[in-house]
Amino acid sequence: MPIFPKISLRPEVENYLKEGFMNKEAVSASGKETAEKKFETLLNRLSHPPSFTTVRVNTHLASVQHVKTLLLDEFQKQFNGLSVPVLQHPDLPDVLLIPVIGPRKNIEKRPCEAVVGAQCGNAVLRGAHVYVPGIVSASSFMKAGDVVSVYSDINGKCKKGAREFDGTKVFLGNGISALSRKEIFSGLSELKGIGVRMTEPIYLSPSFDNVLPSYLFLQNLPSAVVTRVLNPQPGEKILDMCAAPGGKTTHIAALMHDQGEVIALDKISSKVEKIKQNASLLGLNSIKAFCFDGTKALKLDMIVDAEGAPPFSPESFDRILLDAPCSGMGQRPNMAYTWTLREVMSYQPLQRKLFSVAVQLLKPGGLLVYSTCTITLAENEEQVAWALGTFPCLRLQPQEPQIGGEGMLGAGLSLEQLRQLQRFDPSTVPSQDTDLDALRDASAEDMIRLANKDCIGFFIAKFLKWKSTPEKDLQK
Template identity: 40%
Template sequence: MFYPKTPFLGNPLLEGEILKVNSAALAPLLEWLCLTPKVTTYRVNTLRITIDGFRKKLEEKLSARYGQGCPKVYGLPNLPEVLCIEPLALHYTDAFADPTRKEIIVDTTCGAAVLRGAHIYAPGVLAMESHTQLHELVSVYADLSGKCKRGSITRYDNPEKVYLGSGKVLMQRYQLYNNSDEPASGVAVEMQSNVSGVPSLGDLSSEEAVLQNLPSIVCVRVLDPQPGEHVLDMCAAPGNKTGHIAELMGDQGFVVALDNSASRVRNMLQKLTQYKSISAHVYDSTKALAPAAIEGSTGPPFPRESFDRILLDAPCSGLGNRPQLSCGIKQAKVLKSYPNIQRRLFEQAVQLLRSGGILVYSTCTVTEEECECLVAWALSKFSDLRLVDASPRWGGPGLVLPNLDASKSRLLQRFGPSEQCVDTVGFFIAKFRKDKIIQI
């Protein structure tokens, strides 16, 4: 799906200064970021349900919604815990708005989620026309300009609104804009169809399976945690990768999940109660290394070489998320701050990793500074780190830099607009091994 205005255009940081790709590659990349990935992926918790058991549940849900024309559910080689839902046939998509229907306006974050198959939650609704009735079918638009006033009652007339699809109203105006201390929550509009072709099922996540982007699943497979190991997830919230780590370990071992936000850790713990191997802590991972040995402690900070494997899914600019319906100037101004925090976290990770251990660095962005440049910096700074193949491989190779040759870039995994990549979000994965020090 193409949008009338690419949100990156006119922003020099996003057009080249930060992305740092040649002009021939830049335009396809920016266009790709504005498109919706077509495939929906679930990661099945095989400790709770079989793959066939959850496949049956998905197929029943799709059949009830779309009948005999429901999309196919299929698996992927080398990722046995993954089930994918193919996009809908064209006649199920909703390409044009019905002018007789009332309109709902949502923000761009909500709009992007709708195009990925989500329903509309109350906080995302910017405007609803007056006299909109419960269970009424409405046309849903995203406000690309950011100028729609929250709570508006008249039809929003702006050339930068884009049609997303149709939905059924589950919450009325007085519920959405009640001016009480408790903001409205829950599903406000249940999407019936959208323009992207992604099935509008909402999020079917449960203890049995999690709706998750494919590269995030691949990332933990690259880490390859084993039963009985000590594993650290340095920036763990919202906890999907943490749960996947525990599942691959058969919930046998010691998994530490750190995040510096108390609210995010509380939300994460609610999802991870089923795992006995996970210990979650509110902690700043840039200070995770203990200045001296600590006897008998199971929480942060930790002594040197405490972990067999470490996942550093670092805070990043998030420019791999698709579709990107808007990109504010404020975001552009902070892009250059991310490599600094990523390097500080990486320095901690190297010291916390045991000799012979594995460190996986990942981001959900496409900027060179936060991806390949970080790898080149790490290899030059830490002589005991060696880059190894980030497999299983579902993305393409990394970019070649003056200080990162093709032999090394081929070991990286970058998800982007390439025939070598599945149609998913932008993502980056690098895998390192810490060499054992040989005493002479």
């Protein structure tokens, strides 16, 4: 049985999502009962964390084996001598997998409580400590050094500074308070450090706070697959259209051995600074990051701008990654999704604007990889069907490595086309507990198989631009 309730969605959003999963093609292929069960399983899995923490090694600065050794030493300290395996992924050689232990059901709840916001709670379930800005409520008698039970206010109903909260809250585990209640709610804006250090979390995941920051990038497994599918080569000019915070950008540069040009765009200046910081931290010099709206990245006149800066001339990139802004409904853990149906549906037209620009910026013979971290049919398979119908210059390509499942029925794509897509679907794995005994008994192959399936919801499509297309045809 799942330890947490299924993800809470607005009724109209849940109905919209269900209609996508219960479409005529899917129901005809598997039956209504099977399709409905798959959908309910998905909602349950989304509220729980993936079975593995995934980190990508910065092979530009260190070998995978060296970093693996350093991590094993680090985890011995974090887990008080517990032996937790670190696995190298066979198809993603720069990716390391660390199993998440839990849910642990014998943790005693304490009278002293701290309530955190939903986003903070999600981070705690993936190994983070509780930072002061995430705390919304604390018991009136809480002082530094107390053992505190931490709860997540999944519906956002707790008032900031409350002394107690009797609304819907989910137990996340116990920790040691670093500050008193008075200090936490003193109003001092500079209080941004750890408020509660987690010592008995429901899910035992490693903390990566300041752990080997130049050698590691914390990244979900499908996000590491995307860059491999793009397959960047040294010396190429590559565009990452929606790049922040730079995980895929830095992966592209590392796979190119930092030889070539990686252009990273994002329209929010603070996020662009984060890309630059990550590139510098990881020692990568081939990345140029610009604060620029990807929908306006195509140069419409012949005026010469600053060299290398957006907008860009048509057909100027060898490969393009469009990791599109999306509704984000594949992220895990996520116990409550508060967006309205209008917000969810707003992404499809934006994605199409970005995609249309990407096609025009791509050289003939170039590759375009489209990805999202969401599970909706409209933002994934329907976008592929639209792209193939709109741009005759594009052909869908098989992907390597192929780790996720095939695409979902419902957008009118052929079975062959669906097999060329990758959909990472958490509903394919039933809820299960992982303890140290289970880890000792499991083979490496079984753990890798689980990691490939029990991850966030994600989607990848790969296109070849097989010929140049007149601009009038691209403006359809």
